[in-house]
Amino acid sequence: MIIKTRDFGYVEVSAEDIITFNEGIPGFENLHQYVLLVHNEVEEFIVWMQCIEEPEVCFIVFSPAEILPFYSPTIPQEVIKELKIKTNESFRLLVIATVPDNLMNMTLNLKSPIVINPKRGIAKQVILHSEEYPLRYSYFNSSEQGANQYADC
Amino acid sequence: MLIVSRKTGESILIGNDMEIFILDIQGDRIRVGIEAPKNISIVRKELKVIGEQNIQAVARTELSSMKQLTVMMDKQKFEKDTKQTGDCSDI
Numbered sequence: 742m743i744i745k746t747r748d749f750g751y752v753e754v755s756a757e758d759i760i761t762f763n764e765g766i767p768g769f770e771n772l773h774q775y776v777l778l779v780h781n782e783v784e785e786f787i788v789w790m791q792c793i794e795e796p797e798v799c800f801i802v803f804s805p806a807e808i809l810p811f812y813s814p815t816i817p818q819e820v821i822k823e824l825k826i827k828t829n830e831s832f833r834l835l836v837i838a839t840v841p842d843n844l845m846n847m848t849l850n851l852k853s854p855i856v857i858n859p860k861r862g863i864a865k866q867v868i869l870h871s872e873e874y875p876l877r878y879s880y881f882n883s884s885e886q887g888a889n890q891y892a893d894c
Numbered sequence: 895m896l897i898v899s900r901k902t903g904e905s906i907l908i909g910n911d912m913e914i915f916i917l918d919i920q921g922d923r924i925r926v927g928i929e930a931p932k933n934i935s936i937v938r939k940e941l942k943v944i945g946e947q948n949i950q951a952v953a954r955t956e957l958s959s960m961k962q963l964t965v966m967m968d969k970q971k972f973e974k975d976t977k978q979t980g981d982c983s984d985i
Contacts, residue, residue, distance in 0.1 A: 748957060768945030780957065784964045798952055801960070808967060839951040844963050850951070853944045866948075868940050876947055881970065 744776065746791045747799040752778065759793065760857055766866040767853075772798060775864075777835075788835065790855070802835040803849060809836075814874060816856055820867050824858040833857040837866075839877070848877040 746752050754776045762773050774793040779785050786807045792798035805812045816832070826832050835855040839848045851874035857864040898906060905915045912934070915927035928936055 747954065766948060767941045768948040780960070783957075783960050784968065786967075787960055787964060800948075800951055801955055808971060837948065837951050839947065840953075840955050840959070840963065844959060844966060847963070850944070850947055853947075866944070868944060876943065881966070 744791070744793050745796040746778065746789070747797055748789060749778065749780070752791075754778075757862065760859075760862050760864045762864050762866070764865070766855075769795075769798060777802075790835070790837075801838045801840055802855065803838055805834060805836050805849075805851075805854070808880070809849070809851070812836075812851060812874070814851070814854060814867075814869050815871070816867060817870065820856060820865060824856060824863055824865060825861055826856075826858050830858070830860060833859050838880075845881045847880050849880055850876055851878045852876040 742756060743751050743753050758776050759774050760776070762775065764770065765772050769792070772792050772794050775790050776793060778789040778791055779787070780789070786804045788802045788804065790800040790802045803809075814834075824832065833856070835857070837850045837853075837855065839850070841847065853866050853868045853876070855864055855866050900906065900916045902916055902919055905913050907913055912928070912930040915929070916924065917927050918925040930936060
């Protein structure tokens with residue numbers, strides 16, 4: 742199917758790439774279907790999470806594994822159950838970036854990551870109960886401090 | 895702030911048409927029932943905060959700035975990696 746995107750015009754996506762947020766995500770509760778897009782000139786850890794129903798709604802999300810080695814949130818059991826993630830299956834974790842004009846001030850929402858069950862194509866933005874991870878983690882300004890704070894060394 | 899003590903099964907009235915029920919207490923979790931007119935928005939606070947952050951996050955970003963961001967992050971990552979391998983050994 743062909744969808745309209747905010748940043749790349751019209752893009753063809755396959756129906757099986759669609760991820761569904763049954764409850765939407767906070768602030769966008771009425772939107773449910775998204776696709777993850779990457780751009781060949783941009784590193785793969787930067788992902789566009791494009792809403793299918795509303796082309797102007799698109800999030801820049803990051804795969805944290807590469808850029809935030811200290812980040813290993815405990816996903817609440819009720820979420821694992823809701824997304825039907827079996828113990829031996831892996832899930833995908835993404836964090837939403839807020840990217841202002843001054844890129845140095847980019848923040849990442851580590852408090853509420855997106856958890857995806859890729860096999861079933863369902864996802865949820867999770868609110869972690871612990872205070873360990875901030876809502877606005879400043880990647881460039883506090884990363885050194887953050888790395889020291891969180892790394893196990 | 896007004897503070898009142900309530901037991902399970904008791905409730906609090908707010909104005910003429912809102913009632914807050916204490917349904918159940920288990921450890922540090924309290925189940926609260928709320929009766930209020932339909933036009934009153936009731937939302938968990940953390941959901942509102944995260945919703946506001948999400949709305950900020952969808953602000954338009956240019957592809958060119960994403961490319962620039964990649965370069966900045968690669969540089970940062972490189973610096974961090976070298977710093978980390980200097981400081982502590984890989985597990």
